[in-house]
Amino acid sequence: MPRFLKLIVNIVILGALLFCTQRVWAQDWRPVRGGIPFGISGIAFIEKQSNSLDFLIVHDNKKPNQGRLAIIRIKAKNQPEYFALNWPSKTELPxxxxxxxxIPGTKNTSYIALSSLGKAYYIKLESDKKTISVIKEFSLPAFPQGSNFEAFSLQDIDGKLVAVWAHRGEAEQPATIYWGLLDLTKYQIILTSSANLKVPFPYGNVRHISDIKVDPAGVVFISAASDPGDDGPFQSAVYIAGSLGFRNNKILFKQNLQLVPLYRSEYHKIEGIELVPGAKGGLIVGTDDENFGSSVYIMGGE
Structure with a gap:
């Protein structure tokens, strides 16, 4: 076989293998909705049924005619179903x-959503799963001017409601993780302390923390993402940032100084993560891929 013909054959075979690889990779990720208004900037578990998982998601929209909340339902290997939720008309749009x-202890009926400017919304998902009510609006403790928050999580640790939130950081500026205790009777967070954090991956236009979640043992999971523009290319990773625990009745954060990527993506901008226990659970990630819309992927799920 002539050398040139052999080269052509090799290119064709390689292209076919890459195409198959892309198809397999694409099947792992499930598209939710297309377009910038449907990016997932936060995600929280609602319930698990026999063959489906339901999640509440938030969108980082700013225009009056754009959605703020939705429910997605994941059934088996199917593409997620999307159900838009209306923000109460008598309450100002976030x-x-x-x-x-x-919110721990509410059986996944109550949630707190956080804006990039540090405003928190205590919301309740009604039993019909079609409407929400806003219980209270409140703010994070005082923070430096120019902060941009992309992460907030609550967990019951040793019987106390621990709050963790983060300024995302960017490029050479590290992210800042804050932690403290939430008093829901006063709608007040008492700040304990903070720590800076930079991830080893992604590079370049990196936001060192794009979301955060804490499990009941106090393990702190974070995502990091690279955002070079509305058309990408995007990169993301998931890490364990450290752990939270009490010592002498004070909540302490033990930071992981050698961050290990638990998962990385060369194609998506992960902005939402959630922990789902059980045989069909795992760590679910949701993306805000700008012009390409949103997708979800369950690490460790079926």
Whole structure:
């Protein structure tokens, strides 16, 4: 076989293999909705049924005619179903919601959404799963001017409601993780302390923390993402940032100084993560891929 013909054959075979690889890779990720208004900037678990998982998601929209909340339902290997939720008409629309967490002890009926400017919204998902009510609006403790928050999580640790939130950081500027205790009777977070953090991957236009979640043992999971523009290319990774625990009745954060990527993506901008226990659970990630819309992927799921 002539050398040139052999080269052509090799290119064809390689192209076919790459195409198959892309198809397999694409099947792992499930598209949710297309377009910038449907990016997922935060995600929280609602319930698990026999063959499906339901999640509440927030969008970082700013215009009046754009959605802020939705429910997605994941059934088996099917593409997620999307159900838009209306923000209560008598309450001012939030601007740039970037994080979402369930409130421990409420059986996944109550949540707190956080805007990039540090405004928190205590919301309740009604039993019909079609409407929400806003219980209270409040703010994070005082923070430096120019902060941009993309992460917020609550967890019951040793019987106390621990709050963790983060300024995302960018490029050479590190992210800042804050932690403290939330008093829901006063709608007040008492700040304990903070720490700076930079991830080894992605590079370049990196936001060192794009979301955060804490498990009942106090393990702190984060995502990081690279955002060079509305058309990408995007990169993301998931890490364990450290752990939270009490010592002498004070909540302490033990930071992981050697961050290991648990997962990385060369194609998506992960902005939402959630922990789902059980045999069909795992760590679910949601993306805000700008012009390419949103997708979800379950690490460790079926």
């Amino acid at each position: 601007n740039d919601l970037e994080a979402l967490t369930s």
